[in-house]
Amino acid sequence: MRNIRFGTAKAMFAATVAFTSGVGTSATAQDLGELVAPLSISYYAADFGPRFEQSSRILASEWEKLGLELNLEPIQFSTFVSTINVGGGLEDIAFVSVGSDPDRVDPTYWTYDQSACGQRRNASKWCDETYSALADAQRSMVDQTKREAAVKELQQLHFESTPWWPVTHNVFGMLWNNDKWGNVLSPSPVNPAETQVNPWLNMKPLGDDRILDWGYFEDVNTYNPLAEEGAVGWVRFIFDTFGKIDSDGSVMPWAAESWEFIDDTTLRIKLRAGMTFHDGKPVTADDAVFTLNKVIDVQPPSMAARIVTLDSAEMVDDLTFDIKMKMPDASFVTTGLPFLFILPKHLWENYEGDILARDVIEEGVVIGSGPFSFKEWRRNEVHELETHKAHWAAAEYDGLRRLSLGQPDAIRSALLSGQVDLATGILPTAAMDDLARQNESLSFVDENSHGTTMVWVNNEKAPFNDLAFRQALRQSTNKDRVIMEAHLGFANKAGSGPIPNQLSAWYDDSLPEVTFDIEAARQILADAGYGWDKQGRLHYPAD
Known part of the structure; x- marks a missing residue:
């Protein structure tokens, strides 16, 4: 971490000028409380x-x-x-x-x-x-x-x-190589994060390159979905969620085909038929019930805010289960269904260690049912996923690489050289706009x-x-x-x-x-008893 000292003589002079021109006069030492520390x-x-x-x-x-x-x-x-x-x-x-x-x-x-x-x-x-x-x-x-x-x-x-x-x-921008990729759709009203269907699952390759290269930065700490907090969207490419947010802001069915409240505290969910995990095993309500009960039991800190009202999950049949709640939860469909995922019970039920610390890569269990499966992670370099062809919404290309380039200048250079096909987030939106104006091979869209x-x-x-x-x-x-x-x-x-x-x-x-x-802000402070010394520095109210 680098610490940048911002206080300067120039800034202090500006503070003094603002004080003397707007609010009161300089206080004497006995009128002042303790100096507000940096x-x-x-x-x-x-x-x-x-x-x-x-x-x-x-x-x-x-x-x-x-x-x-x-x-x-x-x-x-x-x-x-x-x-x-x-x-x-x-x-x-x-x-x-x-x-x-x-x-x-x-x-x-x-x-x-x-x-x-x-x-x-x-x-x-x-x-x-x-x-x-x-x-x-x-x-x-x-x-x-x-x-x-x-x-x-x-x-x-x-x-x-x-x-x-x-x-x-935020006004989010998305910049892509239009020579290599078509049907790049905006995910508005939300940004092009990995939790969205667009642009990821509808993009089409226009040539022989069937791997989508995304220029981003390193934010993944673990591929254990119970523990990851910074890159939850990326992990949910692998571990599918029950719902996703549609273009009108509503929750659309995803791994869940449908849901309904059968009473104020019971949500009945029916899974989509024919889903498989990346190892070929079928996805069933038993897997979903196991996952939810494990989450409720362990209370992963990364998930605590979304599961606080959940009491238990119970299987109804092979594709149907109930979520029991401690109390009615009007927000759960919106906050829970696009976030909660399904673990393969056969790979997790017999694990005896700290489940939140489980090294899923070392043990080879980065296996979900999402549209992409895990291939490789080289920290601070690249994340690579393969398209899960059996997924009902599988992309029409072969895989997704996230290049951990970090700095905006590196992403800009990679876009111009063709190393990167898509940029979001890290490159400033204004810079994306400029690049698209200057390069016919780059297209840009911005969304509120x-x-x-x-x-x-x-x-x-x-x-x-x-x-x-x-x-x-x-x-x-x-x-x-x-x-x-x-x-x-x-x-x-x-x-x-x-x-x-x-x-x-x-x-x-x-x-x-x-x-x-600024003048009104200084008046608020003065009215509350704060004061300024001859150097323009702020002091607490006197005792």
Whole structure:
């Protein structure tokens, strides 16, 4: 990890100018409390693209006008996920992005998983018991009108408390070699992640090259689907899920042919007939029941948020089973079915070690029923999958290689040389657009999504445990500048609440807009008793 000292004399001078021109006059030493110590901003390092450092620099330059000193701390993506996103290791501030994964079209991810007391994804460590009780209750509200009202109330409470706040919504780009590949379809309204049908399963080779080369970065920690947290979509190419998100945001049947609630707490699922695992064994309800009961028993941390309401699974016949729930769960079809997968019982039921630590590659059990089967992994170099021809939705090409190139410049060069056929995510969307304009062999599409960049702050420590400080930091978050300078215009301004405004069915558009205003932010701090010394540095309220 490299630490970048952002505080400079120039920035401190700007802070002093902003102070003397807008809010009060310099305080005397006896009027001031303790100096606010330097704060860190953690963000995804260059392996996840340049926009996170650029955005963090922009935010820091504005926040320093409040009299703060900021240090920038880039962290490699998989480390960031394990230590901060789900590891509880946020020190001060983080600028992060969460993708437009299928389950995130439901409000539970935004209102409960990221904000309720004690939830593993609640990286900002905020805890409000009243809010959390309502966030928990809305998950079991099968009455849509009541649930919408509860979700609206949650957004109001969240806005008032400001535990974290969104900055932009992602515009995802997809760039591909149109000389080699056709029928490349957009997965809108979500980004082209591996959990989607498009573009992956409908692409057609136009020549003799029947291996799709995707330029990405190294984010896989394990091919054990019970333990992987960063590359869950990639692993689900191999381990098929019961459902997938369709183009209208609904859940479409996938490994499950159909499902229905036979009562408030029992979901009956019928599997698609004729499915096989990659070793040729048939997929049955017995495999699904084994997998779900194993997951409920083990409670893998990577899956805990999605299975909290599950009690057990029971077989009905060879292709049918019931999922029993502890309580009604209005979000389960959206959050669970596109995420939960089927393990082959015959390869897992007799394993006696720590199932979460199982080395599935060493033991040769990277075997699922998905559209691709595992072939090879050379860490920080390449992941290679083969097309599972027996799959009902098998691709018309022979396999998929993910080249772990990491840096945007390397992906750009590989696209131009023909080494890479497809790029998503890591190469900035604006750069994809430019490349397509300059090269007839490259095609580009961009799509709005509910993927979100946001500011997390550690609500358990000062100064972030002070509502006034959080509100001031939010007021001085320059969303427009982040969009124009870090994303070169390829992003959308986020609204005021925790739910993305792209999810119009759930977003509360009555929330007031928080405009960027340094003077107003400084006034919030002054009204709360904070003060500035002659150097323009921010101090806590005096005792």
